[in-house]
Every structure is written in C-alpha cells, then in structure tokens.
Amino acid sequence: MNASTTPELEPLRPTLALPVVELQLADLCERFESLCANAVDSLEIAAGLEAEGFSDQTVRVCFGFPDVFALAEDLYRRVPRDPAEPSAQPDPWRTPVRRHVLRGALFGLPALCYPVAAPMLSGAGAIPLLVVSTVASWALSQGLSFLGHSRLSNGDRDGSRHVLRVGLGGSVCLLLVIVGLTAVLVGRFGPAAGFAAAQGGYLLAATVLLVDRAEWLLLGALAPGVLAGTGFLVLGRPADSRAGALAALGGSLLLTVVMAVVRTNRAAGRRPRWTELRATWPYLLFGGVTAGLLAVPLVAGGTNNAVMAVLPLSLSMGAAEWLLYRYRSATHRLLRRSWLVSDFTARSWWPLLAALAQYLLCTVVLMVVARALGATVGINPQWTSLLAYAAYLALGGALFVALLLQAFCGPASVVAWCGGALATELVAVTIDRTVPALRVQLLVCGGLLLALVIRAGIVLGQTVRHR
C-alpha cells in the first residue's frame, strides 16, 4: 500500500522523467489538488481518479504508470496533506426562544386557575387530596413524557403517539384510583376530590400535547380557563362570577383531553413493551419527588398563599429547557475547541455555572414580575418574603441542575439526591412542627443545589456524556 510494496515503481520512474509527462503530472496535481490534499492515503486518490474516469489503460497511455494505483501513489507523494475543514454542520441544539417562552407560559399559566377554585379547597382533607393528586400526576406525567420522547428520539412519531394515547388512558385510570382512595381515607368527597382529579387529568393530557409539540393547541385549550381565572382575580374575586369561571375551567380541561385524544388517535404503532415500561420508573420517581419538594412548604406552612409562589417557578421551567439547549450548544463548541480530554474537563465548569447563573437570574426576574402583578390583584404579599424567594430560588436552581443531569445521565442519578432532600424536609417538619417550613426548604434545597452542582461539574466534565 506504500512505495516500498510496489517495487515496480522504482525502475519505471527514471524512464518517465520526460518533461512532457512531468508537465502533465503537474497539471494533474493542480486538477486534483483538493482530492490529494484531503486524502487519508493513496487508495483514496485512486478511488477519486477512477470516479473521474481514469482507468489503468488511460493511465498507462497518458502517464506511463502501470495502473491507477501507481499514479495515485505518485500524486499522494507530490501533493502535501492540507485537509480542508468540512462544511460547518448546523448546530443540532439551536432552538427558537419563542418556543420556550410559550412552553414556560404553558407550565405556569394553569396556576391562575387556582384562586377560582379556592373555596372548594378549604377545610380538612382538601390539602392532602391536592398534594396526593399533584405528586401522582407529576410522577405519571414524567413517565408518560419519557415514553413519548424515547420513541420520538428514534424518529418513530406514530409509535410515540400510540404510546402516548395508551399511556394517557392508563395513567388517568391510575390517577382516578389514587385520588379515589385518598378521598376515602380523608373522608372528603365532592368538589375537592373532583378538583384534585381534574387538575391531575389536565396535567396528563397537557403532557401528551407538549410531547407531541402541539404547544399552540394546548394554549388554545387552556385559554378559556386562564382568561376566566385572570378576569376573576382582576375583578376582585366577585362571588357571583365564580360559577361561570369554574365552567370555563371545566371547558379548558375538556378541550385539553379531547385534543390529546384526537391528536394521538389512529396512530399505528407498537404496543408499549415491557422493557420500555420498566425504564420509566426512575422518571416516575423523579416526577413524584419534584412535586413533593414543591409541596412541602405549602402543606407544612398550612396556608394556600404559597400556591402563588410556585407560579414563577413553573414559568421558569420554560427558561430551564431553553438554557439546557444553550448548555448543550456551548459544550458542543467546547468539544470542538479542546485538544485533550483534560482541556475539556477543566473548561466544562464554565458553561455549567453560566447556565445556572442565567437560570437563577431568569427566575428572580419572573418572581419580581409575578409579585408586582400579584400585588395589583390583591394577592397577599406574605409569600413574597425574602425567605420564600430564597427557598424557592434554591429549589428552582436544584431542579434546573437535576434536569441537566437527567438529560445527560438519566433520572436514576438524580432521584436519590432529590429523594434524600425530600425525606430530610419531611422528617424535619414532622419532628418539630414549629420550624418554619420555608426555612427548612431553604437549607435543604440550598444543600441539594450545592451537591448537584458539584456532581454535575464532575459528571459533565466527562467527554463521553456529551453525544
């Protein structure tokens, strides 16, 4: 494959040192400069020459070489390697900002519906019902979202819709059973149980539409409920308009479910396989634990004021998704600029810390805006205490880093950490009921954030995590 293996070249060369042939070869070098400069070996040049119509016969007649391979070897020696950069590939992680603003809105806007339902949710037993439904539906929606996305990432859109439809049916049934059992346990039926089931059902149907990239459809479905909820707040919560607003909420729920079913209807795909279902459990756990972390201060605090504290955090999840794309894009560029693994590992902290800083900044802005808007409609500013800000900011930061880790390493790696934090909070507020739940959350989530950042810094410093 090189000169030493083709001894026939040596005796031939001197007889070829005719000026005419030399000129012709110089022409060839010029004509095939790009081919030769980019070739990894002489065989690549031979393949290129043959594709341009050179045959052993033409090479013998025109240049005096025994065959195309010999000519290719000569050209490989004459033209120095000077590889061109391949044409720039599009950044696979480029994503339009507006899509994430919309998704953030879709995560956050449902919070505006809660004040309408407030009277149903007072009294004993209502909070446990809401919490159980929230935890269960978050868990199920994470599992559902994983099932849909894992098929989408294999380019199987029909399969994704199929599994979403089957999953939606299954998880709604499961949710109804869980909420029903809880209602029996706390002895509270009627509107509170109905609302708990409805909010869970909405989340699951909305998950289907979000996975299927039907964000605008979901916005349309959500519009009646959100408009009614906002109007209700702006008008100072008039009691006589409550029934109408509730009907609008019901309308939004119905529209969302119908759209989710229609969108996934008649998608022919494989049934969910056992291995797929087994892979969902860490996602279920992650969703449940996250919902638990959000709920602890609300429950332990014993007020529903903090419900509004969750709003900016929900909105910030849109920013979190967008920053995740930006982070991937940044590390991708870093991989292309690093010559050694150690270069990358050392520099990989910067995009991580930058993404976290941007997320925290974004969330603070959303909190301030939500507070200002909340004040105009007379929402008790108690929840906007600095402590609440800090506690939810710490939680938001921890969830953002958890999202990042989950995207690169799967949920199993973060479930243990978040689960540990949730357990610590629960133990703390159970042992001493006088401890302010927000303070517990600030400490625990602050610790969780620190631990996750260190873990992410180490794990995401590995080049193989970035595909």
Next chain:
Amino acid sequence: MTDIALMTEGTYPHSFGGVSVWCDQLVRGMVGYDYHVVALVGGGDQRVAWELPANVTSVTAIPLWGNESGAGSSSRSGRVAFAPLGHEFLCSLLDTSDTATIRFGAVLRRLFEYAQHQNLSAALHTEDMVRVLTEIWRDRWPAGGTDAPTVHDALVSLQLLAHLTRPLAARPVRAVVSHCVANGLAVLPALGARWAHGTPILLTEHGIYLRERYLGYREGPYRWPAKAVLLGFFRHLCALGYREASQITPGNLYNQRWEERLGADHAIIRTVYNGVDPEHFPPVEAEPDVPTVSWAGRVDPIKDIETLLRAFALVRQRVPEARLRLFGGTPAGGQGYLNRCRALAEQLGIGDATTFEGRVANIRDAYVAGHVVVLSSISEGFPYTVIEAMTCGRPCVATDVGGVAEAVAETGIVVPPRDPAAMADACVRLLEDPALRTRLGTAARARVLTYFTVDQAISTFGELYRTLAGSEALR
C-alpha cells in the same frame, strides 16, 4: 448439512436494489440449500421487503443504529479489562505498515471474543478510550495547530466504531459456508463464524466496498483525523476479508485489481457475472413515438445523475424533441439529492423534457420507455440496468466503470464517467441512427443469452458451495 449463512449489509432482504435482486435470484435458484440470512440493517425497526422463498429458514437482522438489544453485559471490571485491547485496536487502525492487516486481524479476533461476553459498544465509548485516542493523536500532531484533532473528533470516531463493530456481538451462525455478498461490515459475522466454528468464507463483491467508502467519506461531515480512523478501519477490514476468504467471486474482472491490491490471492479469485432471467425480459417490439433517453436506478449521488442531465441538455440542442425519463425510487435520506437534480434540470432548461418517474412496478417498462438506455454511474459492479436493458434488446450508453465494459463490449457505447459531451455524442448517434440501434440491440440480447444468464451464475455457485463444503469436511 446444506446450510448456508448469507451475510448482507443494507440490502437483501430489507431493501431493494441490484445486490438484493442478485440475492433473491441466488436463494431461489439454490433449491437444495437452506439459507440463514444475517442482515446488517440501519435501525431496529426495518421490515423485510422481499417475499422469502421456503429455503430461507431464518433472517437475523443486526441493527447498526438504534437501540441495542442482546448486547453483552457491561461491567466496570469488563471495561477496565478492555483498556489495553482498545488501545491496540485504535493503534492498529492507524498502522500503515505491511503487517497492519495481520495485526488488525489479531485484535479484531480478540474484540470478537470480548463482544461475545461483554458489551463492546459500551467499552469502546468510554472516557478512557477518548483519552487513549486523543493521546495517540497528540503523538502524531505534537505541535497542535488548527488541523489537529479535537476531543469532538475522538468522540465521533469512537461512537461510529462502536456502531460499526456491533456485528461482532452477534452469535456466530452454524453453516457449511458463510457467503458474504459484500466485503466490509458483512464480513464481520462471517469472521465470527470462521473463528468460532471454522466456517469457510465465500466473498462475493459486486462493487468494491472500500472504493465506495472512500468516495462516500469525501463529502462526509468528518474532519481529517476522524476520517483517517474510520477509513483505516474499513481498509483493514476489507483487506482482512480478502485474506480470510476461501474463495472470492467478484462480479467483474475490473474489481480484481482492487482485491489483489489489498492482498487477495489471485488463485482464489473467480469472476462470476450477474445473470438475468431471459423470460422476465423478452425482446422489445416497438420504440416510443418521441426520441427518448431512459435511465433506471436508485436516485443516489453515486449514479451521477448530474452528468446525465448535462449530457441530455447537449442532446436537446441537436435533437430538440428528445425526452429524458428517469425511473427509480429515492432511498431514505436521498431527497436532498433528488431536489438538487430537479433544480439542475430547471437550470439547464430541460425541466419540461425531463421527468423523474419514481419506482416502477415492472422494471422492464423503464427499458421499453427509451430508444436508448443510459447509465451514468461513477462506480458500479456489474449493473443489472445494463444487462437487463441488453436482454430487452435496447442499446446502452454506459460509463466505463466497474464491469460495465465487460458487460456491454461491442453491443453498446461505453463512455468515460463524468463526461457529458461524450455521453451526449453517443446518445445522439444512437437516437439518429435506427439501423445502428437495431443492430446493437440484437447483438446485446445475444450477448446476454450467451454469457449472462442467471442459470450460469447459479450453477457456478452450486459448484463453489460443494467445493468449499467438501474442503471443510476434510479439515
């Protein structure tokens, strides 16, 4: 035992195309043999596209992409134990010495043994391996610079190698002969069967696998260092395939040059031409009303449809009413090339006279549709388009690649590839001379009936199977 393992890549029985037609002819012709098809496919959800005859007793699809199923376990200790083997593997890929193929063969065999028990893909795609590759590279680019390989190049290379070596994890098939219908990756499962059970390898080549990889990677998205690693893998693998094969049967004489260049023993090479079933391609009786040039094949850059379009633009200057009809499907991912071709036709001002007709149910219709059948490829083995058109009695204008000149000989016009003017001259000559068309068409059909019938190919392979199986019994 009369079991044959048939190893394919990206062709039979999941896709259409020349090699798949050949496989279908082979298994249907070899009624006395049971075939176990080991098919390397893209993703895991590919469906079998061919109706399988009764003597195809099993089809094992090995997906190179998508989710990996049935891979060995991936333990930490297994990955640690892999480090020296992985290092040797990567070094062997960049080895250009005379003994490189032997070295590569030895390391590939150890990789096969590893993959039978452990997850090779996972072991190749570790931080340690990235470090190993970047350090091997650093020794070759001590000064760094803008050409130097990056961590990204290492990741891309290892990821691809992890996919390309997946067939090593498949359980070796038990058969009397492993019949590979291409060199390259399809040889991996055959090497496994050779190492595990001593099964002899019969290697049939239609096009030259390595040459096509070289051409494909020229336009690829990889930087030079990654390209060198990947083409190093293909070069060594193909050379190993030639050395390990007990018999090599290229589809044409021209291919032998590459085979021998890469170390194949001249004595074990025997050319077996593709064959046509004359009953499927009876002679044409009439010609179309309008002067027509027809083309049949996959819409793919290797077919160089651009040259055909440029040639046809020249034809139109001399035969203004001429039409060009292109028959054939566009493979998945090939839409971009089809669009480029359409745009070029518009730009050349032949948009109205050129039609892309898509896949036809009966390929003979494509040959019936033209006064002249054209092949413009830059790389071919022994194309069916040409011998089928010849069987119908249509004269061909075809590029001088692979075995085309052997197929056409004096019964058509062979022109250099990428030469629109020569192709146009040949087309015009035929379009303007009915007597010449008739004379060449008749000669073409006679040539096929004498040399290129499917029965001849089948009986040759029957003989080779018996010889190889016999030599196996004597071992």
